[in-house]
Amino acid sequence: MADSTTSTGSPGSRLLGLTTLVGLAGLLLFAFVFTEPDVRLHPTTGEEFGQFDAVRLLYLHVPMAVLTYVAFLTCAVASAGYLLKRGAWWDVTAHASAEVGTVCCGLVLVTGSIWGRPVWNTWWEWGDVRLMTTLVLFLLFTGYLALRRTPAEPQRQARRAAIVALVAVVDIPLVNRSVEWWENRTLHQQSTLAELKIEDLTLFTLMLGFVVFGLVFAWLMLHRFRVGWLEHAQAGHEVALAIAERHAEMETLDVDAAIGQTGGGK
Amino acid sequence: MAEPVDEESGEAGPLDLTPQASRPQRRARKPFSIVVLLAVVAAVVFVLLRTLGDASLFFYEVDEAVSARAELGTERFRVVGTPQPGLVETSLDGQAAVVFTLCVADVLADVAHLGDPAELFQPGVPVVLQGSWVSGDPPGIENLSAAAEDGWYLRTDHMVVKHDNDYRGDDAELESCGVGS
Incomplete structure (x- = not known):
């Protein structure tokens, strides 16, 4: 079998992987060494306060949240593409982006919870609109992935999954705008970048986080897409093999019958 | 390839290729x-x-909670406000408590919070508290310089910090409120 069908790697993807690793190392340096913890001196009490080291989670949490949106929107666009064109490329893209997006969304929930304990004084607040809409988004796409694992005829499964993705993606504007629309129902702060309440090395490191995790995302998408495409090709190959076997059986039976007739005539 | 086996006789026989009606769709x-x-x-x-x-998930601003005091009665609700400077450590009904004053704009409300305050509790950093209105003054209120002392206080038992979106270090602005703000 050719190398291209046994590996999802390519010279381009290896270069991307290497760049990503270098970027991750750089990001770790900036996040843990070059940037300072968030410590302020209170003007009235004179006490130190702030987020301290918990602020470093910002460099992972915020890029992951943005990549969650990117992944699920990609999934929705690819799902719409599948429903319109019925091509396997669209379906494999939708599946790959949903899987990567669910990982990102899970990391958003976990890092947010870890950050929330020291800063908010709680791991989780049931009823908080930002938290709940994000949890719902995670559950919807977990359901999407579960649906993709149910035994069904491939085209029917792809069609169902595409419809679920288009329903699930409606939650994204609710997640994103919840801090503006229901300000008094969430502990979550409003956008820092939109109001430019971040500067210097903290801003630079956050931007670096976007770039590096963007590369991680691209690498994961590339490989997951290739795995999906190989699975698709494998399924097609197995169907072709089964048909060929069936034809071979029929031909053998025809030959046996012909031999039987010839033998009977002797 | 092995020939199909007849289930009754156990002998190998020719494969039945007679056209079959397709199985009905499982509707x-x-x-x-x-x-x-x-x-x-x-x-x-x-x-x-x-x-x-x-409704219990809605955060009342301090001024809204003060205006709706009669309507809220003894109902538990959530209130968001900014702590004023000053904190009294005391006890209430045999439990450790802290007493302080919350504000929004120039509206004040005294609070007796059962248990420890949040780690990041500081004047100027908004908090969300859960509890209910109680008539009277909390213990130690006389030690606070800018208390409401209006004959009511919020008795709370759940405190979370509503952190702002400012990451500019010492340039970050704290919420300011209280009389004369």
């Missing part, structure tokens, strides 16, 4: 999958409506 599967999908959508809508519709 029950389609409505079932739609029912499952609708159930998921209904569950999500239920969670969202419950999240958005539950």
Whole structure:
């Protein structure tokens, strides 16, 4: 079998992987060494306060949240593409982006919870609109992935999954705008970048986080897409093999019958 | 390839290639999958409506909580406000408590919070508290320089910090409120 069908790697993807690793190392340096913890001196009490080291989670949490949106929107666009064109490329893209997006969304929930304990004084607040809409988004796409694992005829499964993705993606504007629309129902702060309440090395490191995790995302998408495409090709190959076997059986039976007739005539 | 085996005789026989009528479509599967999908959508809508519709999850601003005091009665609710400088450590009904004053604009409300305050509790950093109105003055209120002392206080037992979105270090602005703000 050719190398291209046994590996999802390519010279381009290896270069991307290497760049990503270098970027991750750089990001770790900036996040843990070059940037300072968030410590302020209170003007009235004179006490130190702030987020301290918990602020470093910002460099992972915020890029992951943005990549969650990117992944699920990609999934929705690819799902719409599948429903319109019925091509396997669209379906494999939708599946790959949903899987990567669910990982990102899970990391958003976990890092947010870890950050929330020291800063908010709680791991989780049931009823908080930002938290709940994000949890719902995670559950919807977990359901999407579960649906993709149910035994069904491939085209029917792809069609169902595409419809679920288009329903699930409606939650994204609710997640994103919840801090503006229901300000008094969430502990979550409003956008820092939109109001430019971040500067210097903290801003630079956050931007670096976007770039590096963007590369991680691209690498994961590339490989997951290739795995999906190989699975698709494998399924097609197995169907072709089964048909060929069936034809071979029929031909053998025809030959046996012909031999039987010839033998009977002797 | 081995020939098919006749189940009754156990002998190998020719494969039956007589055209068969296709199996009828299992129509029950389609409505079932739609029912499952609708159930998921209904569950999500239920969670969202419950999240958005539950009054106890709404944060009253201090001024709103003061105006709605009669209406709220002894009901538990959430209130968001900015702590004023000054904190008294005391006890209430045999439990450790802290007493301080919350504000929004120039409206004040005294608070007796059972238990320890949040780690990041500081004047100027808004907090969300859960509890109810109680008539009277909390113990140690006389030691606070800018208390409301209006004959009511909030007795709370759940405190979370509503952190702002400012990451500019010492340039970050704290919430300011209270009389003369």
